[in-house]
Amino acid sequence: MDGLHGKFIVLDGGEGCGKTTQTHLLRSALERTGISSVVVRDPGATHIGEQIRAILLNPEQAEMCMRCEMLLYMAARSQLMDQTIVPALAAGSCVICDRFVSSTLAYQLGGQGLTAAEIKAVAEVAVQGRWPDLTIILDMPLEHSHQRLARPKDRIEQRPMQYHEQVRQNYLDQAAANPKRYRVVSAGRDTAAVHADVLAAVMELA
Numbered sequence: 697m698d699g700l701h702g703k704f705i706v707l708d709g710g711e712g713c714g715k716t717t718q719t720h721l722l723r724s725a726l727e728r729t730g731i732s733s734v735v736v737r738d739p740g741a742t743h744i745g746e747q748i749r750a751i752l753l754n755p756e757q758a759e760m761c762m763r764c765e766m767l768l769y770m771a772a773r774s775q776l777m778d779q780t781i782v783p784a785l786a787a788g789s790c791v792i793c794d795r796f797v798s799s800t801l802a803y804q805l806g807g808q809g810l811t812a813a814e815i816k817a818v819a820e821v822a823v824q825g826r827w828p829d830l831t832i833i834l835d836m837p838l839e840h841s842h843q844r845l846a847r848p849k850d851r852i853e854q855r856p857m858q859y860h861e862q863v864r865q866n867y868l869d870q871a872a873a874n875p876k877r878y879r880v881v882s883a884g885r886d887t888a889a890v891h892a893d894v895l896a897a898v899m900e901l902a
Contacts, residue, residue: 699902700731701788704781704826706796707894709834710864711853712841713883714890718834719794721891722898726790734784737794739772742779748772753850760851762807766815769800774822782826797823798831798878802866803852827877832897833867834883834890841883 707715707722716737723733739749748768751757773796784791797819804810838860871878879897883890 700726700790700898702785702790703830703901704785704791704793704828705898705901706793706798706828706831707834708795708798708802708831709867709883710802710836710838710841710860713834713836714887715794715834717887718832718883718890718894719792721887722792722894725891725895726792726898731790732788733790733792734780735792735794736776736780738776738796738799739769740776742772742775744775745772753852755849755851755854757851762804762810765807766800766804766810767818769804770818770822773797773819777823777826782824785826793828796828796831798828798833798867798870801870802863805866806862829877830897830901831870831878832894833871833878833880834894835864835868835880836882836884838864 705722707719709715719735723735726733738745739752740746748771752760752765752768752772781791781793797815800815800819801812805812805815838857868880871880881890881893881897
């Protein structure tokens with residue numbers, strides 16, 4: 697378990713896939729074994745990041761172009777890295793992040809012709825070269841995940857189902873291209889079963 701000190705783990709996936717629930721279950725499991733952990737959400741978790749998050753998800757910001765959207769996510773991410781993630785990793789904590797660059801490579805890829813190379817180049821600056829040690833993609837069919845959204849939909853959730861289908865495929869493509877740093881977990885099962893698979897993937901880093 698000592699191998700988890702200073703590790704950077706991301707849980708990601710489409711809307712309603714259970715990221716927040718699994719993030720907190722993972723933190724509890726790690727802390728029961730004596731692994732100090734820090735949980736953050738992206739965008740957010742800093743004063744600046746939360747303000748950017750509010751702009752990004754506000755349905756009134758309909759005129760926002762995809763390149764602006766991508767850059768705002770990266771700006772919030774840069775602040776999160778500098779203020780929270782990098783210091784926590786340096787202190788030996790395990791950082792668990794709800795979304796990260798993998799989200800941008802799923803949601804903004806292809807918008808206004810944005811390429812993966814462009815997104816990764818900007819991300820390299822934002823994350824200070826410190827990429828996650830493991831990204832777990834919680835995958836489930838859209839007809840199930842979107843039924844879980846009880847609150848009003850934000851600006852991005854309001855996009856058509858075709859868009860969200862492409863987002864799901866973009867996540868799966870990332871995992872297939874980088875199997876050493878990605879794991880895909882089927883999220884359409886009961887919470888305990890999903891948690892068991894998430895924990896098993898994390899234990900591979902220990």
